[in-house]
Amino acid sequence: MADTALTAPLRSPLSQVAARLAAATRTSRGAIRLAEVPFLAQINVRLDVKGAAADAIGLALGLQLPLEPDTVVRAGELTVLWLGPDEWLVAGPTGSERDLERRIREAAGDEPVSVTDVSAQRTTLLVTGPRARDLLAHGCALDLHPRAFGSGRCAQTTLGRAQVVLVARDEPRAGFWVLVRSSFAGYLADWLLDAATEYV
Incomplete structure (x- = not known):
């Protein structure tokens, strides 16, 4: 089969x-x-950095989103890359994409945030x-x-x-x-x- x-x-x-x-x-x-x-978990996040979601997501991930252009912030197994003024890539270990996506969405609450699993x-x-x-x-x-x-x-x-x-x-x-x-x-x-x- x-x-x-x-x-x-x-x-x-x-x-x-x-x-x-x-x-x-x-x-x-x-x-x-x-x-x-291979198979690095990758979550694309877009949000207004001045909104409440940025700090809440940072707390949920255990790090602050980098605000300086073209910089990277690491904490444990997570790496967050600044891709643009309102865009970041959260990279984590293989198989963690669903957990990362859930944590980010829960932290964002009702704030306007785009969260997309781009691991594949x-x-x-x-x-x-x-x-x-x-x-x-x-x-x-x-x-x-x-x-x-x-x-x-x-x-x-x-x-x-x-x-x-x-x-x-x-x-x-x-x-x-x-x-x-x-x-x-x-x-x-x-x-x-x-x-x-x-x-x-």
């Missing part, structure tokens, strides 16, 4: 290139590490290593120097002609998250592998 959408196991958008990503990591001798962080829309590539910035700079127009795009920063940009959300992780040597639409994930993985050839 064929698997249906309800019974089939989850399959990551990059499952077919996982071995190639791992091989590039091995042959780069630590200069570059490429991996997928994107996958996340992890790019780390001493040459991670150099690799990303091959196809990104942003100034990725640590003074301009240091830890705790994020931006909606293009990488190798694919629209992405780029996040400079805040842990030491944690590198970058590259959030990319699932339909472009294979293309972007191929682009990264090709761009990384000078480091392997």
Whole structure:
């Protein structure tokens, strides 16, 4: 009997290139590490930052929504990215999307808030290593120097002609998250592998 959408196991958008990503990591001798962080919970939130919902949602999540453009706030396993003056992306561990969505909706109450589960829309590539910035700079127009795009920063940009959300992780040597639409994930993985050839 064929698997249906309800019974089939989850399959990551990059499952077919996982071995190639791992091989590039091995042959780069630590200069570059490429991996997928599949099934990250992602909730898009839009609201008036001056309304009561912003503080209530912050309390429900255990952190305040970042108000400075292109910044990231972390608390425990949650990461909140500033995407615009009235838009944030809440990222959490795999399988937490329903709980996050419920907590945000309950905290918002009757306030006008848009809460959308976009977990299936994107996958996340992890790019780390001493040459991670150099690799990303091959196809990104942003100034990725640590003074301009240091830890705790994020931006909606293009990488190798694919629209992405780029996040400079805040842990030491944690590198970058590259959030990319699932339909472009294979293309972007191929682009990264090709761009990384000078480091392997």
